[in-house]
Amino acid sequence: MTEGMTDLLALFTQAAKLLREATDEAMSHHGVRVGQHIVLSVLWEEDGLTPGEVARRLEVATPTIVNTATRMEEAGLLVRRPDPDDARLVRLYLTPYARSVRDEVRDARAGLERRVTANLDPAELDHLRSALTKIIAQLRDGPAGGLCHRPEAKGDALTPGSFMIVAQVRARLVSSGSDLVTRWAGLGSRAASGACGPQAPIDGNAVTMPRPGLPAG
Numbered sequence: 001m002t003e004g005m006t007d008l009l010a011l012f013t014q015a016a017k018l019l020r021e022a023t024d025e026a027m028s029h030h031g032v033r034v035g036q037h038i039v040l041s042v043l044w045e046e047d048g049l050t051p052g053e054v055a056r057r058l059e060v061a062t063p064t065i066v067n068t069a070t071r072m073e074e075a076g077l078l079v080r081r082p083d084p085d086d087a088r089l090v091r092l093y094l095t096p097y098a099r100s101v102r103d104e105v106r107d108a109r110a111g112l113e114r115r116v117t118a119n120l121d122p123a124e125l126d127h128l129r130s131a132l133t134k135i136i137a138q139l140r141d142g143p144a145g146g147l148c149h150r151p152e153a154k155g156d157a158l159t160p161g162s163f164m165i166v167a168q169v170r171a172r173l174v175s176s177g178s179d180l181v182t183r184w185a186g187l188g189s190r191a192a193s194g195a196c197g198p199q200a201p202i203d204g205n206a207v208t209m210p211r212p213g214l215p216a217g
Helices: 007-028 036-045 051-058 062-074 096-100 102-116 122-141 166-171 179-193
Strands: 078-082 090-094
Touching (some): 007 102, 036 051, 036 062, 036 090, 036 096, 036 102, 051 062, 051 090, 062 078, 090 096
Antiparallel strands (some): 078 090
């Protein structure tokens, strides 16, 4: 057992690390980094959202999406365009390539879930899903009011005090496929970081400042 960690916390952390590596490997075949597929899932449902709108749907801070969108634009997955009715806003639009890999990415997520749960029988799978859901709800909505309550940063400005909740991203995407994988990875992210951590893109890379000139919306 890792010093200072309980057996359960160590297991969550190890499982999350292995899942993250496996997810990144599976997504990389389609030109997508781990975490970016979560933003793609939102835009596949409704293209042309502002970073703020995406952030609210995923329950993360807007700067998290601004930074992730910067990397996704560099990777050719989306483009940022000014809002036609409000020049202060920028909207995120999928590229033809990002739209073309929708089925492949969803299949990859489903395949990953089958792989990681292959040794569980249906009853164990149901218990695991139920337990993860309850633990996430306790961490997010427990008596302390959640372990990582921070005021959301405004616009596209980043400050050293900006924070994100990685677990909420993964836990909220049960409608996009691979719900068990996203719940487990999210819970492990909380376990590893003590629930809170510095603001960063949700693809796990170091913070990159967004290009100036257009607010996030």
